[in-house]
Each structure stands twice: as C-alpha cells, then as structure tokens.
Amino acid sequence: MSSRAMRKIYGSNIASLQSTGPSADIDDHAQLEDAGSDEDDPYNPPRPSGFSILMNDQDSNSNNENSGKEQENSTSMVGNTVKGSNKKKKKRKKANKANNSKKQDAKLSVEVDEVEAAVKAVNDQLGILPELETVKVDDDSFGKIAIKTQGLLTVEHRHLNPDNEMRRKFGTSAAKSIRKKVRNKRTTYRSTWLTYPKETWPPMIKLGLTMSLIEHKNGIYYFTFEHQPDYQKIQFQFLDAVDTYDPNAIAQVLNMYPYHIDSLLQLSEICKISEDFQMAAQLIERAMYSFESTFHPLFNLTQANCRLDYLRPENRAFYTTLFQQIKFVGQRSCYRTGLELCKLLLSLDSDTDPLCVLLMIDFYALKSEEYRYLVRIFNEVEHDKNLSQLPNFAYSTSIAKFYLAAESGSHDEADSLLQQALMMFPMVLIPLLDKCSVKFSPDVVENPFFKSSYSESDGLRILVNLYIERCYSLWKIPEVIDWLANNCQAVLKRMNSNDLGSKELSEKRAHRYRGIPRNICRHVILSDIKNVSVSLPTDIAQTSWTIFDPVPPADNVTSYTRPARTRSVDNENESLISLFMRSLMPSFASQREQNHQGQQHAAAAAEGAIQQLPAGNEEHLHNIYTTTLDYFRQAAAELRAFAANTANSGGNHDDENDQNDGESDEDEIEDEVNVLD
Numbered sequence: 001m002s003s004r005a006m007r008k009i010y011g012s013n014i015a016s017l018q019s020t021g022p023s024a025d026i027d028d029h030a031q032l033e034d035a036g037s038d039e040d041d042p043y044n045p046p047r048p049s050g051f052s053i054l055m056n057d058q059d060s061n062s063n064n065e066n067s068g069k070e071q072e073n074s075t076s077m078v079g080n081t082v083k084g085s086n087k088k089k090k091k092r093k094k095a096n097k098a099n100n101s102k103k104q105d106a107k108l109s110v111e112v113d114e115v116e117a118a119v120k121a122v123n124d125q126l127g128i129l130p131e132l133e134t135v136k137v138d139d140d141s142f143g144k145i146a147i148k149t150q151g152l153l154t155v156e157h158r159h160l161n162p163d164n165e166m167r168r169k170f171g172t173s174a175a176k177s178i179r180k181k182v183r184n185k186r187t188t189y190r191s192t193w194l195t196y197p198k199e200t201w202p203p204m205i206k207l208g209l210t211m212s213l214i215e216h217k218n219g220i221y222y223f224t225f226e227h228q229p230d231y232q233k234i235q236f237q238f239l240d241a242v243d244t245y246d247p248n249a250i251a252q253v254l255n256m257y258p259y260h261i262d263s264l265l266q267l268s269e270i271c272k273i274s275e276d277f278q279m280a281a282q283l284i285e286r287a288m289y290s291f292e293s294t295f296h297p298l299f300n301l302t303q304a305n306c307r308l309d310y311l312r313p314e315n316r317a318f319y320t321t322l323f324q325q326i327k328f329v330g331q332r333s334c335y336r337t338g339l340e341l342c343k344l345l346l347s348l349d350s351d352t353d354p355l356c357v358l359l360m361i362d363f364y365a366l367k368s369e370e371y372r373y374l375v376r377i378f379n380e381v382e383h384d385k386n387l388s389q390l391p392n393f394a395y396s397t398s399i400a401k402f403y404l405a406a407e408s409g410s411h412d413e414a415d416s417l418l419q420q421a422l423m424m425f426p427m428v429l430i431p432l433l434d435k436c437s438v439k440f441s442p443d444v445v446e447n448p449f450f451k452s453s454y455s456e457s458d459g460l461r462i463l464v465n466l467y468i469e470r471c472y473s474l475w476k477i478p479e480v481i482d483w484l485a486n487n488c489q490a491v492l493k494r495m496n497s498n499d500l501g502s503k504e505l506s507e508k509r510a511h512r513y514r515g516i517p518r519n520i521c522r523h524v525i526l527s528d529i530k531n532v533s534v535s536l537p538t539d540i541a542q543t544s545w546t547i548f549d550p551v552p553p554a555d556n557v558t559s560y561t562r563p564a565r566t567r568s569v570d571n572e573n574e575s576l577i578s579l580f581m582r583s584l585m586p587s588f589a590s591q592r593e594q595n596h597q598g599q600q601h602a603a604a605a606a607e608g609a610i611q612q613l614p615a616g617n618e619e620h621l622h623n624i625y626t627t628t629l630d631y632f633r634q635a636a637a638e639l640r641a642f643a644a645n646t647a648n649s650g651g652n653h654d655d656e657n658d659q660n661d662g663e664s665d666e667d668e669i670e671d672e673v674n675v676l677d
Contacts, residue, residue, distance in 0.1 A: 152377050153304035153347040155340050160193050160301075162334035169333065193301060194325070194341075195288045202258040204293055207231050209261070211296040221306045223299055225291075225314040232560055238263050239562060242546065259290040261317045265548040268324065272528075281328040287321045304347040310354040311557040316549055319345065323355050323526050326364075335367035354553075356523035358385065359463070362396035363471050371400040389512060391428055391460075392467040394421035399474060402483060411483070418487045419494070424505060426450045428464055429488065435472040438481055444488045449495055457513035458537065462524060465532045516540070518551050525550040 159165070208231030214222040227235060234257050241249035247270050254263040268283035299306050308315040322345045330338045342361040346353060365374040378387055378397045387393040398421055401414035422429065429450045433440060444450060475481065521540050524532050525547075545551055 151304045151347075152373075152380060153343045153350065155302040155304070155343050155347075157193050157302050157340075159336050159340045161196065162329045162332055162337045163196070165334045165337050166332065192289060192292045194292050195285045197289050198282065198285075201286060201289075204290075205257075205259060207234060207257055207259060209290070209294050211294050211299060213296055213298060219305060221298055221300075223296055223306060223308055224312055225294070225308075225318065227314055227560065234260055235262065236562060238266075242266065259286065261287050261290060261321070262548045264290070265317065265320060265324070266546070269547040277328075277331070284321060284324045284328060287317075288325055291318055291321060301344060304343070306348070308348045309557065310349055310352065311553055311555060313549065313552070313556060313558060316354075316552070319348065319355055320526065320548060320550070326360075327527070330364065335364050336370075339364040339368050339370060339373075352519070354519050354522065355526065356517075356519045358387070358390065359392055359466060359520070359523055360470065360527075362392050363474075366396055366399060366471075366474055369403075371403050374400045375404070388420075388424075391421070391425045391463050392471065394424060395428065395467065396471065396474075399480065402480065414483075415487055415490070418484070419491050422487065422491045423494075424509075425464065427460075428468065431464070431468050432472060432475060435468055436476050436481075438476075440485055440488065444485075444492065447492065449492075450488075457509065458535065459516045459520070460509060460513040462516060462520065462532060462535050463513075465535060466524070466527070466529065469529045469531055470527075518553065521551045 208228030210226045210228060211223055212226055214224055216222070234253070238250070238253050238260060241253050247267070250263055250266055250270070254260060254267055257263065264283045264287040268280040268287075271277070271280040271283065308318060310316055310319060322341060326338050326341045326345070329341065339361070342357050342364055345355065346357040346361065361377070362374055365371070365377075374397060378393060381387055387397075395418070398414055398417035401417055402411065405411045405414050426449050430445065433445070439445070475484065516537055518540075521536060524536060525545075540551060543551065
C-alpha cells in the first residue's frame with residue numbers, strides 16, 4: 001500500500017505502525033475483539049485494516065473511546081443547533097412563499113384585466129364573435145361521424161407549397177424558387193400559406209385593403225374584402241391608367257403602390273403577352289401575398305367553411321388571383337398544389353362556382369394521382385351538379401376507375417363509365433385522337449356516329465374543346481389507348497344492336513346545352529387557350545371587360561362608384577399608338593359603336609330640343625348658327641397660321657407634305673362650314 005493511502009487511514013501514527021509491524025496489528029485486532037467493542041455504535045467503529053480503503057470501507061479509527069464520546073456529544077449539540085436553524089429557515093421560506101404567491105396573484109389579476117380590455121377593444125372593432133357549438137361524440141360512432149363531417153373541399157395546407165412538391169418530385173436542385181437566406185437583410189415578411197415572399201420584393205405596405213366578417217350562419221362564415229378611402233383613390237388612379245391603354249401608366253401606378261392588386265393582375269397579363277412568364281408568375285404571387293396579409297383572423301383556408309360573394313367587385317380580384325395561381329403552379333408540374341388550390345377556390349362559392357372550377361379540378365386530381373378523391377367527388381356531387389353531363393367528368397372518372405381497377409383486378413366499372421361517355425359525347429373521340437397523334441381502325445374513325453359535328457350547340461363545343469386541349473396528355477399512355485380502342489369497338493357493337501338510342505342522346509344534348517353561361521365564359525377567358533377562346537360568342541367577345549374582372553355579373557353589389565371624369569377620350573383625337581393599343585382589345589369595336597350611338601343620341605336630343613323651342617325663336621337659332629360659323633372660321637385661320645409657321649421653321653424638309661396636309665385639313669373645315677351654312 002502506498003504511503004499516501006496509509007496516511008489517510010492512520011494519520012500521524014504511521015511511523016509507529018511501521019515500527020511494530022504486522023504482528024502488532026494482529027494483536028491489536030485480537031484485543032479489540034476480546035474487549036467486545038460496540039459494533040452498533042456508528043461513532044465508535046473498529047479500526048479498519050490496511051485493505052479497507054480498497055474495499056471502500058467507511059469505518060473510521062477508534063483508538064480512543066473517550067474521544068469518540070466527546071465527538072458524539074459535540075455532534076449532538078451541533079445537530080440541535082442545525083435543527084433550530086432549519087426551523088427558522090423553514091419559517092422564512094413559508095413567509096417568502098406566501099409573499100410571492102400574493103405578488104403572483106396580483107400580477108395575474110393585472111394581466112387578466114389587460115387581456116379583458118384587449119378583448120373588449122377587439123369586440124368593439126370587429127363585433128362579438130359567435131359562440132362555437134360543442135358536439136358530443138360517442139366512442140362507438142366516432143368513425144362514422146368523422147367520415148360524414150369530413151368535407152370534400154378540405155384543404156391540406158402542407159400541400160400548398162409548390163416548392164415542397166418540386167423537391168419531392170425532382171429533388172432540391174429543381175426547386176428554383178427556394179428561398180435563400182441573405183445575410184444583413186433586415187426586411188421581414190409575414191408567414192403565409194398560399195405563397196412565400198421573395199427577398200427581392202418590396203416591403204409590405206398597407207394600402208387600405210381589409211377583410212371583414214359579415215355574418216356567421218349554420219357553421220358558415222361570410223366575409224368580404226373592403227376598399228378603404230385610401231385604396232379607393234389608388235383604384236381610381238389605376239382605372240384612369242387602364243383607360244389610356246398604356247402599359248407604362250400602369251407600371252407607374254405599381255411603382256408607387258407595389259401591392260395594388262388590380263395593377264399586379266393587369267401587369268402580369270402584359271408580361272404574359274410579352275412571354276415573360278417568370279415575371280408574370282411573381283406578380284401573381286405578390287398579389288396573393290397582399291391578399292393573405294389582410295385575411296381576417298377567422299378566415300380559415302383549410303376548413304372549407306368560409307365564403308366570399310362574387311357579386312362584390314372587391315372579392316372578384318381574389319378569385320382571379322387564385323385562378324391565375326393555379327395555372328402557374330400547373331405549368332411547374334405542381335399538380336397536387338393545384339388540386340388544393342382548386343378546392344379552396346371552389347369552397348369560396350360552391351353553389352354558383354363563378355369561375356367554373358369543376359371544369360379543371362378533374363385534371364389536377366388525375367395528374368396528382370388522387371383517383372379516389374375524383375371518384376368520391378363524382379359520386380357525392382353528381383346528385384346536385386349532374387357532373388356526368390360534363391365531358392371532362394364523364395371521361396376523367398372512367399380513367400380514375402381504370403387506374404383503381406389495377407388493385408381490384410376488374411375493369412368492368414371503368415369500361416361501363418367509358419362507354420357511357422363515348423355514347424353521350426361521341427364528338428370527343430376523333431379530335432382527341434388527332435391531338436394525341438394516334439390512329440384507330442377505319443371502322444371506328446370513319447363511323448358517322450363518332451364523326452358527329454358540333455352544330456348541336458356552341459356551349460357543348462366549348463366544353464369539348466376545353467377538355468381536349470387540357471387533358472389530351474392523359475390519353476397518350478399506351479395502356480390507356482388500348483383500353484380506349486377496345487371500348488370503342490364495344491360501343492360499335494352496341495350501336496349495331498340498337499342498344500344506344502343515338503337519337504335520344506342527340507335530343508338530350510340539344511336540349512341541355514343551350515347558350516353559354518357566364519361562368520364558363522370567365523373560365524375560358526382566364527384559361528387563355530387559343531383554340532377555345534375563338535369559340536366565345538360575339539356578344540361576350542365584344543363586351544368591354546378587363547383581365548382583372550372578366551365578364552362581370554349583371555347584378556353587381558357595388559359599395560362605391562367611380563367619380564365622373566372631367567374629360568372624355570375620343571377615338572378620333574387619340575394618338576396613333578394609343579389607337580392601335582385600343583384596337584387590340586376585344587371591346588374596341590363595341591366601344592366605337594357605343595361612341596357612335598352616343599353621338600346619335602346627342603344629335604337626336606339636340607334635334608328634339610330644337611323642335612321643342614316655342615315659335616318666334618328663329619332669331620335665337622340664327623345667333624347659334626352664327627356663333628358656330630365664327631368658331632370654325634377662327635379655327636381655320638389658326639390652322640393656316642400653324643401650317644405657315646411649321647413650313648418656315650422646318651426648312652425644306654417635307655415642306656410640300658406639310659403644306660398639303662394643312663390644305664387638306666383646311667378644306668375639311670371649310671366643307672364643315674359649308675354644311676352648316
């Protein structure tokens with residue numbers, strides 16, 4: 001054993017221990033055993049051996065019993081003093097706890113008062129919120145109730161980010177729009193679900209766009225966007241810029257107010273025309289971010305229990321922005337995100353469906369491989385909406401059943417649905433095959449039943465063209481083409497056995513597809529499919545509308561009106577560039593006709609006013625004519641002087657042309673004067 005360990009055990013007696021040797025140690029142990037030392041006394045333990053330190057023995061040296069007793073007495077006295085001090089400390093701790101509890105209660109009461117005051121202020125501003133109804137659910141019936149209450153249009157917010165979908169499909173490198181952290185960037189943006197702000201965007205500025213709760217009825221919340229007076233002034237400036245048909249004027253408004261909704265929508269359309277699709281998509285995302293920054297606290301995107309009235313112009317821009325966002329995420333192959341946005345857009349007004357989302361939700365469901373959802377929405381909405389009478393649902397549901405049949409192994413239901421679609425809409429087959437560059441057997445292609453013309457209805461033609469242009473890629477898969485060919489042969493066999501009733505189906509189509517509803521026209525305009533847009537009726541094509549509010553409803557619910565303009569724009573006095581830009585708009589001809597009609601009405605009103613003049617006012621009429629003639633003569637004289645000054649200042653450059661132009665204008669004025677004479 002080391003000397004250091006020995007010192008710990010024996011202290012200063014280590015020298016005497018070494019002199020006596022191990023025999024003395026043995027004798028000492030024998031004497032202690034004979035004396036019968038008290039082993040139960042913890043303060044008088046036997047002296048440990050040299051190996052006790054290795055065995056973690058905690059016995060102490062007990063050579064002197066008196067010293068042990070003194071230590072016992074001293075420790076008992078110390079224990080009594082410690083107990084007394086502990087009692088005092090416990091009393092102090094209890095007093096401190098009582099004081100602290102009183103202080104905490106006072107703080108809590110103050111905080112509760114502040115919270116109640118804040119809630120009261122919010123209720124005064126937004127109105128008292130309705131109480132939520134509690135529903136008791138039994139354990140046995142929980143599954144059934146959950147299935148019934150789960151809505152078709154419930155949105156999964158984790159699928160609202162297109163960047164996440166691109167990472168899942170193509171990897172991180174393909175997600176070009178991933179936000180990158182930039183150091184020393186102090187601009188902060190609000191956390192949103194529908195879009196993610198870019199760091200190149202300007203900071204968010206409140207322009208006066210707000211959202212308010214109108215009412216809560218039967219578990220449905222009815223909201224509306226509102227334009228405050230400041231936002232109304234910006235809106236009037238934007239409308240004045242639109243009337244100029246100058247993109248630079250719209251860009252100036254957007255530079256001053258970077259989050260003005262209609263300016264973003266209009267400029268996005270201009271960028272799309274110039275094939276700058278990336279900038280067009282960013283402008284739509286910025287408009288979406290501006291909307292989401294003004295959402296009401298109770299406006300829930302995921303529960304499908306919030307409504308926006310399309311009749312209000314303030315709400316229509318949100319519909320248009322959502323529709324454009326669906327298009328751009330679809331172009332990035334983010335079809336699951338597009339499906340969730342379709343659910344959201346349809347949930348805002350599922351009764352009227354103002355943008356006809358049902359014409360494209362099947363496409364995004366199939367491209368995202370949500371076959372069960374498509375079959376479910378078809379089965380549950382068929383009774384109310386007659387989805388089987390839409391070509392897109394008739395064909396898309398059969399494709400969904402075809403893919404689901406791979407699990408069950410039976411294609412009977414899919415075959416039945418496809419044959420019904422071919423019988424109801426036979427005119428889809430030939431254009432679809434041409435679009436897919438697929439050739440079928442001559443007995444199918446040349447059959448008069450499948451070569452049906454579109455002369456039955458213009459509305460049906462638009463629906464068929466929409467489906468073919470949007471969904472033809474779904475039919476280019478070899479397995480699907482073979483399945484389509486087999487069912488075409490089955491339809492021909494049924495036709496030969498007189499099992500089709502082609503005349504009855506033709507009568508149904510002629511009776512059901514009369515006219516084109518306005519929501520389908522809006523869908524066609526916003527979809528911007530060339531082969532479909534040309535099929536719009538002339539009354540819609542020539543109507544004055546803008547891309548931020550296409551084909552507005554006839555029964556608008558306006559909260560404010562645009563003030564009358566002091567100066568009207570006349571087509572004859574416009575510049576050549578402005579007139580050319582106006583001629584590109586579909587409403588150019590109708591506006592010119594309206595101006596011509598307005599001139600005719602003004603002339604008729606003037607003639608009626610002249611006829612209503614009492615007799616004997618010939619002198620008054622003569623004065624009017626004289627004043628008018630003097631005005632035209634003065635204008636002719638000013639034009640001559642202007643032409644002369646231009647010829648003198650311009651030198652020999654185009655002198656003859658200017659002189660001829662001045663003489664022609666002068667002749668026109670003289671002719672007008674002669675007519676008045």
